[in-house]
Structures are given as structure tokens and as C-alpha cells.
Amino acid sequence: MTDEPRTEGTRVYFTGTCEGFAELREALAGHPEIEVVGSSEHVGQASAALAGGHLDCVVHAARTDAFPATEVAAIREQTRTPIIIVAAGQGGGLLEDALEANVADVLLLPQLTENVAFAIRKAAHARTNVPRATRPPAGRVVNVFSPKGGTGKTITASNLAAALARQGRKTLLLDLDLQFGDAAIVMGLEPDKTIYDLVVAPGELDIEKLAGYTAKHPCGLDILPAPLRPEDAELVTESKITRLIEVARECYEVIVVDTSPFFHGPMLATLDRTDELLVICGLDVPTLKNVRLALQTLELLSYPSSRIRYVLNRANTKVGLSKREVEAALKISISAEVPSDRVVPLSVNKGAPAVISDASSDFSKAIVSLAKSLTPAESRAKRRKLLSMPSMPSMQRS
Numbered sequence: 001m002t003d004e005p006r007t008e009g010t011r012v013y014f015t016g017t018c019e020g021f022a023e024l025r026e027a028l029a030g031h032p033e034i035e036v037v038g039s040s041e042h043v044g045q046a047s048a049a050l051a052g053g054h055l056d057c058v059v060h061a062a063r064t065d066a067f068p069a070t071e072v073a074a075i076r077e078q079t080r081t082p083i084i085i086v087a088a089g090q091g092g093g094l095l096e097d098a099l100e101a102n103v104a105d106v107l108l109l110p111q112l113t114e115n116v117a118f119a120i121r122k123a124a125h126a127r128t129n130v131p132r133a134t135r136p137p138a139g140r141v142v143n144v145f146s147p148k149g150g151t152g153k154t155i156t157a158s159n160l161a162a163a164l165a166r167q168g169r170k171t172l173l174l175d176l177d178l179q180f181g182d183a184a185i186v187m188g189l190e191p192d193k194t195i196y197d198l199v200v201a202p203g204e205l206d207i208e209k210l211a212g213y214t215a216k217h218p219c220g221l222d223i224l225p226a227p228l229r230p231e232d233a234e235l236v237t238e239s240k241i242t243r244l245i246e247v248a249r250e251c252y253e254v255i256v257v258d259t260s261p262f263f264h265g266p267m268l269a270t271l272d273r274t275d276e277l278l279v280i281c282g283l284d285v286p287t288l289k290n291v292r293l294a295l296q297t298l299e300l301l302s303y304p305s306s307r308i309r310y311v312l313n314r315a316n317t318k319v320g321l322s323k324r325e326v327e328a329a330l331k332i333s334i335s336a337e338v339p340s341d342r343v344v345p346l347s348v349n350k351g352a353p354a355v356i357s358d359a360s361s362d363f364s365k366a367i368v369s370l371a372k373s374l375t376p377a378e379s380r381a382k383r384r385k386l387l388s389m390p391s392m393p394s395m396q397r398s
């Protein structure tokens, strides 16, 4: 997995089988506007890719003339992405049932590759242009992850979130290190409510309810702290996290997620909604070993490599391993280097993020430039327009 530039192709996954399907898949793999994420004859074997692959469309080949209701239901269990059915032969009763099941299109093979590519792009486009009320929310999820403890996830996530808030971006710091999260402490806050209180509170989660459980930092950042007791973590289930991120994206421009060093359920649910995955690397062999394993897992999950950025923490330490050696060992390129800096432990003990308490330090400058690089100014403007940003009294700071 390399840190290749983001491709603009429509991300497609193929399931099922029928006559002519293998040839079609091969032809589409060479199409400049289509990015083939993978294929699996059996839907059951594709769950990871369907759930985590950030797909724009699934093309399912029906083996017979009958509508593949079971397979379509199984695909929908994993992803809400549009489904196109292809079949060989006459199609029989397929079309009517397919319309009823709300699939995006039905194509009878053989077809010109260009026609199928057009149908795929049309289905994907229709999904991103649904009316405002049903449009997916606009906030961007930045997930700070490392498969090794102590590499600097919390320091990076909290300072990054504070820097973004300082830059005027409406930002939520979400602590999903559910057992031992310390993002609130690093920010100098002693919260009385946490994500645990939010998920056990009665009633549907919505923007107003979320606002009632976030701690407000004077820099403008909102924080949803981790549970106070490790045993409370298990009540923060994947479905609660999924809904939480959905709601947070409606009212924040950026959601910065601090994580634990594991691929457990909550992390996988977040990954599925992650726009930018910042993988924190360090200049030590055990961390590199774990990062390599994590990259293999991400590949198995079909997580798009174009959404991964590598951050080298403590980049200036002289420990017999260089940035170039890390890049060569992992076959990646590092996007940002953060120096080891005394201001970091000092700021943690003061309870004030370094980007605020020591803004002129090299550490803070590195984090601020990382924050600026996350979304270019132009797309920031677009995002602002998309966000409804309701002016609710409960969300305004005094």
C-alpha cells in the first residue's frame, strides 16, 4: 500500500456471477473513470470490502433470470451504496422486482463497456446529488490512528483539533479511546458528561442532544470525552458510534477522532466513515512492525489508500532510523513530520494544548500546517455552504 495521489475514479465492487461478467469486469478495470476495488462471487465473502471500502457503486451479476433478492439484501446489510444488477439473457421478471427493490439500474449483457461505465457513474452521481434533506452530511471525519500505544495519537489529535478550531473551523474532538481516553485531560478539562452518558441517555440522538454532552474549550473546540470508567466502554456500541458520527457531521466541519491502538468494532465503524486517516508513525522498529500489519489489515478491509496520510511523530529524534528508511520499509511517503518538543509534556502537565500555550514552538507550527493541509481553502468554503449550521442557543458559547 503506497501513499498514492487520490484518484477520482468511481469506486466499484463486483459481486455475483453470470455469463460475460468476467469480461465486463476486465474491461471496466481498464476504464479511466472507474476504480475497481475488488470482486467476490459470493456476497458473504465480501462483507469487509462492502462495509469498509468507501464504495460508490456495487455491480451484482444475477446468475438466473430471477431477481437476486437475498444477495441484494445481504449487500444492503453492509452498505447503502447504489446497486446495479447485470444479467445475461432476457431478464424476464427481473426488471419489475429490481425497480421495486429500488436498485439503481438493470443491464442485460452483453453491453458496451462505455454504457456500463456510464450507468455506474450515473448511479454514483445520483447518490451524491440527492435532495438536501436526504443528502449525506458535510462534516469531514479525520481519524488519528496508530497500531501502537504511546506513539502520539492523543497529542496529535488534541492539538490538531485545537488548531482547526483556532482557524475558525467548527470542530469536534471525539475521544474513541473508549477505555483509557485522555483527550479531555490533555485539553485541561474535567468533564462531567462523556460519550457514555450520551449513549445511555433516553431518546434519539440529534444535534441538540449531542450539544448537551460536549465539553466546550475556550479555543472554540467542542470535545466529546471518553467514558470515565473503562467498564463503561462496552455500552458505546458500533451502532451508537455510527449514529453519533452521522449527527456530528451535520453540525461540525471537522470531527477529529482520537483512537486506541486496536481494530475493534468501534474503530471499524469509524473507519467506514473516515475521510482522512492519519496514521501516526514513529522512528522505532516495533511501531513500524505494527504499522505494516495495520496497513495489511486496511488493505483487507479495502480501505482506500488514497485516504491515508502518514505522520511521523518525533521526527527529529536521532535514534539510528531515518524518515527515508521508514518510507522505504513501509513503501509509503510521509506527508507530515512533527518534531519531538519539550513543550509537549510541559503543555500536557499545564492542561493547555501546545498549539495554544506555545504557538511559536516547532511542534505547534508543524501541527498548524498539518491542520491547514487537511482541507484546501476552496473545499472549506464549499463545505461551509453545505453545512446548515443551525444557530441553536444550546450550541452557542458564552
Ligand SMILES: Nc1ncnc2c1ncn2[C@@H]1O[C@H](COP(=O)(O)OP(=O)(O)OP(=O)(O)O)[C@@H](O)[C@H]1O
Pocket: 146, 148, 149, 150, 151, 152, 153, 154, 155, 156, 177, 259, 260, 261, 313, 314, 338, 339, 340, 341, 342, 344, 345, 348, 363
Ligand atoms: N512530538 C512530541 N514531543 C514530545 N513529547 C511527545 C510528542 N508526542 C507525544 N509525546 C509524549 O508522548 C506521550 C504519549 O503520547 P500520546 O498520549 O499522545 O500517545 P498515544 O498514542 O495517544 O498513546 P495511547 O495509545 O496510550 O493512547 C505523552 O506523554 C506525550 O507528552
Ligand SMILES: [Mg+2]
Pocket: 153, 154, 155, 177, 182, 258, 259
Ligand atoms: Mg491516547
